[in-house]
Amino acid sequence: MDKTVTISLNGHTGQFRLDGDAYDQLAQYLERAAARLPADSDRAEVLGDLERSVGDKLVVALGAQDRVVTAADIEAILEEIGGFEGDDEPAGDLGVFRRLRRLHRIRAGQQLAGVCTGLSAYADIDVGLVRFGFMVVTALTLGLVALLYIVLAFVLPISATADAPVPPRSHRLERIREGQQLAGVCNGLAAYSEIKVNAVRSVFLFATLLTAGGFALVYAALAFLLPIRAARPVPAR
Amino acid sequence: MQDSKLGPLRKGLLEFLILEIVSAGDVYAADILGRLATTDFATREGTLYPLLSKMRGEGLLDYDWRESAAGPPRKYYRLTDPGRAQLAHFRAYWAALTTLIDELGKVNHG
Numbered sequence: 001m002d003k004t005v006t007i008s009l010n011g012h013t014g015q016f017r018l019d020g021d022a023y024d025q026l027a028q029y030l031e032r033a034a035a036r037l038p039a040d041s042d043r044a045e046v047l048g049d050l051e052r053s054v055g056d057k058l059v060v061a062l063g064a065q066d067r068v069v070t071a072a073d074i075e076a077i078l079e080e081i082g083g084f085e086g087d088d089e090p091a092g093d094l095g096v097f098r099r100l101r102r103l104h105r106i107r108a109g110q111q112l113a114g115v116c117t118g119l120s121a122y123a124d125i126d127v128g129l130v131r132f133g134f135m136v137v138t139a140l141t142l143g144l145v146a147l148l149y150i151v152l153a154f155v156l157p158i159s160a161t162a163d164a165p166v167p168p169r170s171h172r173l174e175r176i177r178e179g180q181q182l183a184g185v186c187n188g189l190a191a192y193s194e195i196k197v198n199a200v201r202s203v204f205l206f207a208t209l210l211t212a213g214g215f216a217l218v219y220a221a222l223a224f225l226l227p228i229r230a231a232r233p234v235p236a237r
Numbered sequence: 238m239q240d241s242k243l244g245p246l247r248k249g250l251l252e253f254l255i256l257e258i259v260s261a262g263d264v265y266a267a268d269i270l271g272r273l274a275t276t277d278f279a280t281r282e283g284t285l286y287p288l289l290s291k292m293r294g295e296g297l298l299d300y301d302w303r304e305s306a307a308g309p310p311r312k313y314y315r316l317t318d319p320g321r322a323q324l325a326h327f328r329a330y331w332a333a334l335t336t337l338i339d340e341l342g343k344v345n346h347g
Contacts, residue, residue, distance in 0.1 A: 012308065033283075037287055038287060038291065045290055046287050049266070049282070049286040049289075049290075049312075050283075050286060053282050055308070056308050056309075081281055081282040082280075082282060082283035082284060083283050084284075084287070
């Protein structure tokens, strides 16, 4: 066996170990689902439902066995869940093109949020150069470009490596009570963007200090606007 | 009759059967699949989840998270007021339709 990938699935507190083929198959299925789902449905929510369902079925399939999930396991489960409308139509080349050129953050080799590793893979420029460029431009603009970094960190989805498909976001932005310091805003942002919560808190603190307290208004606004997550397990990442 | 002719009809009716099932009380996705499994309307999650999401988007139903003994919390669905209204409207329409079909049949064969 070449490699195993440890993943967590929406809603499940436990983690699953998949072999490489099983992981690829699941990732491809979810990607196809994202492409096929009609625009009038809440795509992220449906993907979350599907992910949770795969988890439910894996728990049943594995029972008490502690073993690696194989492609055969995944195949049986996906067959049970069934395909999507439009699956019979040829996908065309567009999907491949989009997948190659989509900008996303990359966890492998990340220093902060994986933005530079992502930009490096996207533009095919050495990551050291990208980081250096970021620092120079940040210094030249007296810190303004750091804001761009922060925005990208929150906006871009993250994947494990440059080649790994980007798993669609399965959760929505909401406040999270577990481990909260104030209103759970930083906690929620951290879970949503998969950035460490202390990094998010630092950003809020710095921004608040730099703006002489003005940025605290953003926090207050988010605290009022974001719903608090209903009692359910925080997906472990 | 050719089954292919009934396909689109079935597809259109599925949404109303789901309204009907959800109206019976709090159900989660597996309940809905189970109720339909032995019927002509057997369906799978790949079809059901997008449909439930669309219906929720249209305000026909909503859900609550509830803990389950086995595994992660589940979404329990219930009808909203517009959902109940749509179901009532559909039932009335369906009753009128079967009456019409019966009457037309009587004229021809009775």
